[in-house]
Structure formats: C-alpha cells, structure tokens
Amino acid sequence: MVLSLVSLCAREVVSDHSSSPSWLRWVPRELYRALLEASFRSCRPLAVGELVQRWPERTLRVGGSRKRGQAAPNRLCIQALLLAVVRGLTDRRCALQVLDLCGLQGDEGGMGDPMGGWSLTVALCTMVVQARAGAQRAQRREGERERKRFSALEREKDVKRERGLWKRESNGDEVDRKTLGGDNSEGMRSCGSLNEEELAKGVRRRMEMERRRETALPGGSRKETEEKEVNSDVLVHVRADLFVNARSWERVRAALSTQGPLKLQCRYLRVEEISVSSIRTLLDLLPHQGLLGIDIRYSSLGVAGLVELLPLLSTFPFLQSLRLHYCNLDFRRDHPGQEEALRELSQGLAKLQELRRLSLTALRLPGQLRVLLSSLPQPLEILELPYLSLSPADLAYLSCSHHASTLQQLDLSENSVDESTLPSIRRLLSQASSSLQHLTLSGCGLTDGLLALLLPSLGGCWALKSLALALNPLSVAGLMNLVRMAVRMPSLRHLLYPNPLEDYQPGLPDQPSSAQLLDWPLDEATEFNTTSIQLNRVLKESGRSDLFLTCDLLNYDKDLVD
Known part of the structure; x- marks a missing residue:
C-alpha cells in the first residue's frame, strides 16, 4: 500500500x-482525519485518545470495509477511542455528535490483537x-450547587428583610407610618406575602421538573414529550454492529434501555x-430506523x-438481511400443524418489504423452497442455502423464480447435484448470467x-468474480479443464478449487463424500508440487496474473474480491 505525503x-x-x-493545539481540523488514521496504523492509543x-x-467514522492486507485497528486503540468519547462529553473543544463504528470489529485472535465483535459490543455497552x-x-x-445557591439567596433576602424592619422600628417614625396609612401597610404586607408565595411556587416547580427528569420512563400518557426530553439529552449517537450471546445479553439490554448522553x-x-x-x-x-440485518445462530x-x-422484524422498515444458521427448523417430520406453520411463515416473510438477503443454513427444508421464497415481495440479491437438502423440485422452482435474474451471490454448497438436478442448475446460471458475481x-x-456438462453455463456468467468448488471429487484432468475455463473469464478474480483425487493418500472411495474429502489426509509429496506446477503453468500461459487460485478452504474469503 502506497502512502501519500500527508499520511507519511x-x-x-x-x-x-x-x-x-x-x-x-495548532492542528487545523482538516488534518485530524489523517492524524487519526496514522495513529491507528502505528498503534498509538494515546494519540488516538487526544485526537478523539x-x-x-x-x-467520526472508524471501521467500514478494509482493503486486502489491511488489518483491523488494534484493541488498545479502540479502547482509547471509547474512553476519549466519554471524556469529550465535557470537553468544549469536541464537536462530535455521531460516532459510526459499523464494520470496525476484526477476528478474535487475529494479527495485531484486533477487537472482535463480542468484545467490541461489551466495550460499547460499558461505555454507554x-x-x-x-x-x-x-x-x-x-x-x-443550585440548591446551595438558592439557599444562599434565601438567607440573604431574609437578612435584608430583618434589617429593614429593625431600622424602621428603631427610628420610631410613627408620623411616617400614619402618613402612609393602614391601607398601604396592608399593601406592603400583601406584597411581601405575594413574593413569598411566588418564591414557593418557583421552588415547587423546580423540584417537580427535577423529579420528572429523574423518574422519566418511556410509555405513559406523556410519551411523546418524554421522548423529546430524552432525545434532547443525547449528545452523541453511537452506531455499531452488535454481537450478543448469553454472556453479554444482560449488558446489552442495560445499554439499550439506558437514557443518557x-x-x-x-x-x-x-x-x-x-x-x-x-x-x-x-x-x-x-431503534427501528437503523437496523439493516439480523443474524441468528445456534x-x-x-x-x-x-x-x-x-x-417484529417487519416493524424495521429498512431490514435488508435475514440470516438463520442452525436454528432447529426441520420440516421433514410429519407432525400436526406443519402446513399451518408453513403458511404463517410464508405470511411473515411476505411482510419484509425490503429484504434483499436471505441465508438459511442447515434448516432441513426439502421441497419447501417455493413456499418460502414465493412470498417475498421483492427479488433477492443474495441467497445462501447450504446444507438444506434441496430436492430437484426446489432447484427447478429456483431456476424459474423471480429471484433468478437478480441474484448477485448464490451459495448452494452441500446440496447434492446429479443428473436430475443439473438441468435446473444450468437454467439457473443462464438466468443469472448477467448479475451473478459470487457462486x-x-x-x-x-x-x-x-x-464438463456445467462448464459452458459457468463460462457464460460473464460478471462472476469468485467461484468456490472445494470438496468436489475431481481428478487432475477435471481440475485442469476447470482452470482453463476460468482463465477465459475476464471478471473472475478468485477460484477456490478442490484438491484432486490424485493428491490424497491411498484408500479413498471411488465416489467420496465431501466429509470424506475433508477428513482424508493428503499426500504431502504431491500436494504442493505436481498440481501447483500445472496450474501455475496454465495461468502463466494465459497471462492472467490477476486471477488468484487457492485450495485453502479455511482462509478463503470472497469478500476480499475488489
């Protein structure tokens, strides 16, 4: 990464x-951003704190998408940032009103000691x-201080009042009193009592306002007024992605229900x-206006x-993503009320007007894809259906659905593809050829x-940027055909290919499953020699230096594609 002169x-x-x-004290406001980025890059938490x-x-926006090779901010720097935000609440030099930390979290235990999603959520809630x-x-x-100031003023008024009465009584000026007349004396006494009454009303009004502020709770007959008062007390709005589990649940609930700065x-x-x-x-x-996606796991x-x-999800008007992973949804069992539950599920999905991403992992929904997807009012852009035991009828529906031509990302991993489902897969790729970017x-x-039957359809996806075909039982010859097709796809940047069957140790079944390919040991003598040499030769002959080939399933990340 080349740094500019300002960054250096x-x-x-x-x-x-x-x-x-x-x-x-002399830095112009235009340079604060460059100094903060340099502080994060060089891991200078004290500088981060002073700038924030x-x-x-x-x-102030910290986080967002990172370029390839760019590490997440260091944990100490993030902690210094959060502490500085709290200190800045009482610093007149701080103009911060919106702190955006969306996408800030890194991988727990990654390089440079980044702060993961769970740790960042706990730190944010503690800060609030x-x-x-x-x-x-x-x-x-x-x-x-206000009460002491008020008491001092009261004492001063009492002293002045007593001194005035003492002076009038000591002078014995009976003539002046007679001249003033009884009515005027009564008037003075009434004025004095009126002032005291107004003063008492002012004290009661102040105490009532203070009591309302301290005991204000959402709801009730004065809900709108109280919400305005609460929003007026907010000094900084903090936006972030939250990761909640059983250990952090109570702290997150307390932070979300807290009304403060x-x-x-x-x-x-x-x-x-x-x-x-x-x-x-x-x-x-x-808050209903800010939530874009929800991910429910285990x-x-x-x-x-x-x-x-x-x-409840339908009350969030901008909800675009719904992800359900291993949530114990199983429609294979024949039990009473299944059809009614499916109908209610379909009606609930129909209310998600802005949904663009749907991810369902290991939910066991064979034959039910039409019921779920046909109810969605808008076509999906991202559809992830791994481990769903999709039937031929499911894939046939998907290839003809209103989602097919708009899909940008499709995940059908661990769903069996054979001669009966291959025509539906080819039809689906043909429908999505102009939009599909990740497969x-x-x-x-x-x-x-x-x-070999699928390669023509894959080659027709001219917008495809990443293709993952790991854990498929291909030979070296089949893998070479795949790479020769990949180098002819100008938009393709990442190819996750499977280890060929020849690279495994002897004893592998003729038609191994993905679980067997994952667990079976590789032959170390051929893993990095024969296969890699042949693939690199194809890349070199095609001049495709921008195409990245890998068989590393654990570290493959399609989101790093530019």
Whole structure:
C-alpha cells in the first residue's frame, strides 16, 4: 500500500507522543482525519485518545470495509477511542455528535490483537452505561450547587428583610407610618406575602421538573414529550454492529434501555444461543430506523419461534438481511400443524418489504423452497442455502423464480447435484448470467463428467468474480479443464478449487463424500508440487496474473474480491 505525503507526515507526527502538547493545539481540523488514521496504523492509543477527545467535526467514522492486507485497528486503540468519547462529553473543544463504528470489529485472535465483535459490543455497552452514570453524578452535583445557591439567596433576602424592619422600628417614625396609612401597610404586607408565595411556587416547580427528569420512563400518557426530553439529552449517537450471546445479553439490554448522553444504535445484529424471548426483548429495545440485518445462530427457534419473530422484524422498515444458521427448523417430520406453520411463515416473510438477503443454513427444508421464497415481495440479491437438502423440485422452482435474474451471490454448497438436478442448475446460471458475481458449489458431489456438462453455463456468467468448488471429487484432468475455463473469464478474480483425487493418500472411495474429502489426509509429496506446477503453468500461459487460485478452504474469503 502506497502512502501519500500527508499520511507519511502524519505518521511521523504521531510517532512521538511527548511532543503532542506542542503541536495538537495548532492542528487545523482538516488534518485530524489523517492524524487519526496514522495513529491507528502505528498503534498509538494515546494519540488516538487526544485526537478523539477534541474531535472538531460532527461525525467520526472508524471501521467500514478494509482493503486486502489491511488489518483491523488494534484493541488498545479502540479502547482509547471509547474512553476519549466519554471524556469529550465535557470537553468544549469536541464537536462530535455521531460516532459510526459499523464494520470496525476484526477476528478474535487475529494479527495485531484486533477487537472482535463480542468484545467490541461489551466495550460499547460499558461505555454507554458509564456515560449515563457520569451524567447522573454531574446532574446531582449541579443540583446540589443550585440548591446551595438558592439557599444562599434565601438567607440573604431574609437578612435584608430583618434589617429593614429593625431600622424602621428603631427610628420610631410613627408620623411616617400614619402618613402612609393602614391601607398601604396592608399593601406592603400583601406584597411581601405575594413574593413569598411566588418564591414557593418557583421552588415547587423546580423540584417537580427535577423529579420528572429523574423518574422519566418511556410509555405513559406523556410519551411523546418524554421522548423529546430524552432525545434532547443525547449528545452523541453511537452506531455499531452488535454481537450478543448469553454472556453479554444482560449488558446489552442495560445499554439499550439506558437514557443518557450516549445513545446506542445497531446496524447489524448477530445473536447466538439465546432464547426467543430474549431476542424479542432486544428487538423491542432497538431503534427501528437503523437496523439493516439480523443474524441468528445456534438458537433453538423452531418453526413456532421464527413465526413469532417475523412480525417484529417487519416493524424495521429498512431490514435488508435475514440470516438463520442452525436454528432447529426441520420440516421433514410429519407432525400436526406443519402446513399451518408453513403458511404463517410464508405470511411473515411476505411482510419484509425490503429484504434483499436471505441465508438459511442447515434448516432441513426439502421441497419447501417455493413456499418460502414465493412470498417475498421483492427479488433477492443474495441467497445462501447450504446444507438444506434441496430436492430437484426446489432447484427447478429456483431456476424459474423471480429471484433468478437478480441474484448477485448464490451459495448452494452441500446440496447434492446429479443428473436430475443439473438441468435446473444450468437454467439457473443462464438466468443469472448477467448479475451473478459470487457462486459457491462446494461439496455438491461434482464429478469430472458433471463438471464438463456445467462448464459452458459457468463460462457464460460473464460478471462472476469468485467461484468456490472445494470438496468436489475431481481428478487432475477435471481440475485442469476447470482452470482453463476460468482463465477465459475476464471478471473472475478468485477460484477456490478442490484438491484432486490424485493428491490424497491411498484408500479413498471411488465416489467420496465431501466429509470424506475433508477428513482424508493428503499426500504431502504431491500436494504442493505436481498440481501447483500445472496450474501455475496454465495461468502463466494465459497471462492472467490477476486471477488468484487457492485450495485453502479455511482462509478463503470472497469478500476480499475488489
């Protein structure tokens, strides 16, 4: 990565923290961004904290998509950023109103000690709760100072009143009193009592307003007024992707229900191993305008639980992504009420007006794809259906559905492809040839013969950027045919190919499954020699230096494609 002159200078400036007091006060606001990026890149948490505490702009965005080879920000730098946001609440130099941390999280345990999604969520929730506690302490101190100031004014008025009466009585000026007349004396006493009455009303009004502020809760007859008061108390809106499991559930709930100077908003919500009722509570607490996607994993929703959640999801007008992974949805069993549950599920999906991505992993839905997808009002752009035991009828419907021509990403891995389903796959690829950018057919049982019939359809997908065919039983000859086709696809950048059968140790069955290919040991003598040499020769002869070939299934990431 080539750095600009400004970036190089910024990296040099933040390298010495001891000199920051001499230059930070003179830095123009236009250079804060470059200095902050240099602080993250060089892992300078103290510089990060000082810059964020006096951030001169309304919005600060940290995170987003990273380029290939660019690491996530260091954990210490993120912690320094969050602490600086809280300190900046009382710093008049800080103009921050929106903190956007969407996409900031890295992989737990990755290079450079990044902060993962769960750790970042816990840190954010702790920051929100601490900011609220700090605001309450400051409010109590301000209230105590106000009461002391008010008491001092009262004492001063009492002293002045007593002194005035004492002077009039000591002078014995009876003539002046007679001249003033009894009516005027009564008037003075009434004025005095009126002032005291107004003063008492002012005290009661102040105490009532303070009581309302301290006990304000959402709901009730004054809901709109209280919501305005709550929003007026918010100094910084914090946007982030939240990762919630059983360990962080209570802290996230507390942060979302906290009313204070920091308001937490969620773009993508990922939940793992929590109950349906807990998911409902989270959805009720989230602002409805900001949520774009929800990812539910390893939670025993069941069909009834999903039917219960779908009406809540429909209240989020911008929800674009729904992902369900290993959620115990199984329609293979013949039990009473299955047809009614499917009908309710279809009706619930029909209310998701903006849904563009649907991911269903290991839900066991053979023969039910039409019921689910036909109810969606808008065509999908991303469809992921791994481990779904799709039937020939499912694939036939998908190839003719209103989703086929708009798909940009399709994952059919671990669904068996044979002679009966191959025509539907070819028809589907033909329908999606102009839009499809990412295709995954790993573990589909593609042999040399099936792949030869599929290659013309694959070659017709002229927009395809990544193709994953791992864990398919191909020989070296079939793999070479695949690579020769791939180099003729100008848009293709990533190809995840399977290890050929010749690279495995002896004893592998003639038609091995994907699980057998995954577990069977490779022959170390041929893994990196014969196959790699042949593939590199094809790449070199074609002049395709921009095509990346890999058989590393664990580290393959299609999102790194530019």
